[in-house]
Amino acid sequence: QFYSETEAKLFLQFYEQTAQVVFNQFMEASWNYVTNITKPNREEMLNKEMERSQFTLYFGTRARLFNIHHFQDPVVKRMLSKLQNIDKAALPKDELLEYNKLLAYMETAYSMGQVCMSEGPCVTLESDLEEIMATSRDEKELMWAWQGWHDAVGRQLRPIFGRYVYLSNKAANLNGYDDMGDMWRAVYESETLEDDLEDLFEELKPLYLNLHAYVRRSLYRHYGPDIIDLRGPIPAHLLGNMWAQSWVKILDLVLPYPKKPPEDITKIMKGQHWKPDKMFQEADTFFTSLGLISIPNEFWKNSMLEKPTDGREVECHASAWNFYKDNDFRIKKCTEVTIEDLLSIFHQMGHIQYFLQYQNHSILFRAGANPAFQEAIGLVISLSASSHKYLLNRGLLSHQHQDPEEEINFMMGIALEKIAFIPFSYLVDLFRWRVFDGTIQKDVYNQEWWNLRLKYQGLCPPIPRSEEDFDPGAKFHVSANVPYIRYFLSLLLQFQFHEALCKASGHSGPLHHCNIYNSKIAGDILENVLKLGSSRPWPEVLKKLTGKSKVSSKALMTYFKPLLNWLVNENVQQGEVLGWPDFTCSFEG
Numbered sequence: 001q002f003y004s005e006t007e008a009k010l011f012l013q014f015y016e017q018t019a020q021v022v023f024n025q026f027m028e029a030s031w032n033y034v035t036n037i038t039k040p041n042r043e044e045m046l047n048k049e050m051e052r053s054q055f056t057l058y059f060g061t062r063a064r065l066f067n068i069h070h071f072q073d074p075v076v077k078r079m080l081s082k083l084q085n086i087d088k089a090a091l092p093k094d095e096l097l098e099y100n101k102l103l104a105y106m107e108t109a110y111s112m113g114q115v116c117m118s119e120g121p122c123v124t125l126e127s128d129l130e131e132i133m134a135t136s137r138d139e140k141e142l143m144w145a146w147q148g149w150h151d152a153v154g155r156q157l158r159p160i161f162g163r164y165v166y167l168s169n170k171a172a173n174l175n176g177y178d179d180m181g182d183m184w185r186a187v188y189e190s191e192t193l194e195d196d197l198e199d200l201f202e203e204l205k206p207l208y209l210n211l212h213a214y215v216r217r218s219l220y221r222h223y224g225p226d227i228i229d230l231r232g233p234i235p236a237h238l239l240g241n242m243w244a245q246s247w248v249k250i251l252d253l254v255l256p257y258p259k260k261p262p263e264d265i266t267k268i269m270k271g272q273h274w275k276p277d278k279m280f281q282e283a284d285t286f287f288t289s290l291g292l293i294s295i296p297n298e299f300w301k302n303s304m305l306e307k308p309t310d311g312r313e314v315e316c317h318a319s320a321w322n323f324y325k326d327n328d329f330r331i332k333k334c335t336e337v338t339i340e341d342l343l344s345i346f347h348q349m350g351h352i353q354y355f356l357q358y359q360n361h362s363i364l365f366r367a368g369a370n371p372a373f374q375e376a377i378g379l380v381i382s383l384s385a386s387s388h389k390y391l392l393n394r395g396l397l398s399h400q401h402q403d404p405e406e407e408i409n410f411m412m413g414i415a416l417e418k419i420a421f422i423p424f425s426y427l428v429d430l431f432r433w434r435v436f437d438g439t440i441q442k443d444v445y446n447q448e449w450w451n452l453r454l455k456y457q458g459l460c461p462p463i464p465r466s467e468e469d470f471d472p473g474a475k476f477h478v479s480a481n482v483p484y485i486r487y488f489l490s491l492l493l494q495f496q497f498h499e500a501l502c503k504a505s506g507h508s509g510p511l512h513h514c515n516i517y518n519s520k521i522a523g524d525i526l527e528n529v530l531k532l533g534s535s536r537p538w539p540e541v542l543k544k545l546t547g548k549s550k551v552s553s554k555a556l557m558t559y560f561k562p563l564l565n566w567l568v569n570e571n572v573q574q575g576e577v578l579g580w581p582d583f584t585c586s587f588e589g
């Protein structure tokens with residue numbers, strides 16, 4: 001029999017009270033594990049995960065008894081429909097336990113990954129290998145670090161990834177989805193998501209192709225014709241980053257006006273004796289300057305802001321944590337004193353601000369309007385925080401103004417982070433969606449990964465890869481079962497938000513000059529959006545913020561227009577070929 005709407009409301013209240021306790025205990029156990037990877041902590045985390053799943057199964061099954069189509073109250077309907085997706089808790093107990101062990105194995109293999117020299121010490125990803133990828137200009141050394149990491153981690157995931165896919169899809173089917181990719185996409189509540197994404201990517205393609213051609217020329221000048229084919233893809237180990245997803249660390253190689261190098265902000269931070277705490281305070285000050293909420297004291301007490309030096313094994317990949325309990329929000333980050341880490345802290349603090357703003361909502365609505373909103377908040381603030389105006393008035397730059405050439409150098413720096421990221425943030429889930437829907441079978445996982453890396457990013461593996469390897473597994477989010485399309489969408493949303501907030505704060509002039517620091521008007525608009533959590537459909541929330549309800553590439557294109565003009569002019573002068581008609585990798589001769 002079906003229950004009335006009144007009974008539904010009582011049911012949801014009961015859920016509310018019990019959920020906080022169960023979720024809090026699970027978060028505590030997970031936190032204890034990733035900040036101290038030991039067997040006992042792993043067991044405890046698996047236990048609490050099982051308890052949470054039992055809880056979700058109990059309430060999810062009962063939520064399905066309500067026939068919400070007859071209900072009037074939209075909030076009750078939205079809450080019940082969220083409750084009805086019970087994700088992996090739908091699996092039979094034994095398979096659920098196997099699945100949780102698989103997930104823990106994959107994420108731990110990544111976090112404990114290291115590369116050992118033929119004789120002597122082993123090095124970890126954060127920050128030894130990332131440091132090499134960022135600073136070495138020796139192709140052979142870069143090859144060693146790249147291959148070492150991809151072999152060490154990817155090959156551990158290869159044998160079990162097929163089973164992970166099978167169990168993921170079974171869980172998705174038990175929730176009424178075709179496969180896990182279908183379930184991941186459902187969170188965006190859009191029938192046309194995949195087409196919209198493809199359209200957006202096509203709109204951004206000219207920007208990426210021009211940057212790719214320009215950077216390829218610079219790398220050609222440094223590494224020569226044996227390594228770089230001016231009509232071909234770029235070897236993936238030369239871009240300053242283990243996954244070639246951000247190219248900021250090779251700015252020195254690609255600087256448009258090398259006679260006017262930007263000031264080294266990392267050096268200035270170190271000269272001013274910045275410490276991780278000060279970096280987090282800096283971000284907190286930005287948020288409070290907008291009239292938003294300051295981070296509570298618990299944050300400082302409970303967070304892990306630096307890599308421990310007591311020998312503990314930890315998961316270094318930065319993340320923000322909600323403990324569903326009075327003001328307990330934390331960040332886990334192996335912070336280094338660098339400008340990149342300062343901006344990454346703005347990103348993580350954006351998550352914390354969202355947690356703070358929606359903490360009085362029903363637990364079912366304590367999420368971003370969609371996952372891309374969660375990622376975009378911190379990025380919007382860091383767009384202002386990376387502006388010349390902000391850095392100057394915070395004493396991190398000393399040159400009073402930027403001449404047109406210095407401005408192009410500045411925009412190149414931002415482009416190496418944002419434009420380089422376009423194809424990578426798009427293809428990671430393009431790959432996984434096809435693995436989940438069976439288009440990509442496990443005997444061709446690696447070559448299909450590299451087909452996408454070639455097609456969208458114009459990259460090649462630095463050395464021949466085989467089906468012994470599993471290179472996508474060398475990326476955190478694949479090992480940690482974290483969807484990725486949210487980063488592609490947040491790339492666009494952050495510029496839409498930035499443009500709207502800049503306009504509201506009274507900014508005039510080029511978008512890349514805008515800094516919303518101290519703007520209470522901008523803060524007020526942002527607060528009204530963040531407070532909603534996931535209680536309203538995200539197009540409605542987007543319209544509240546920007547006046548439009550669709551994700552659009554327009555604001556990003558506006559921001560980079562001056563640089564695109566410069567790039568097109570430069571590429572025409574150099575007679576560059578856009579794209580990679582020679583689509584073979586250099587080692588293929």
Ligand SMILES: C[C@H](NC(=O)O)C(=O)O
Nearest residue numbers: 245318319347476477487
């Ligand atoms: C962009 C994404 N950021 C994050 O995980 O916080 C990444 O690191 O790949």
Ligand SMILES: [Zn+2]
Nearest residue numbers: 347351374375
């Ligand atoms: Zn994030």
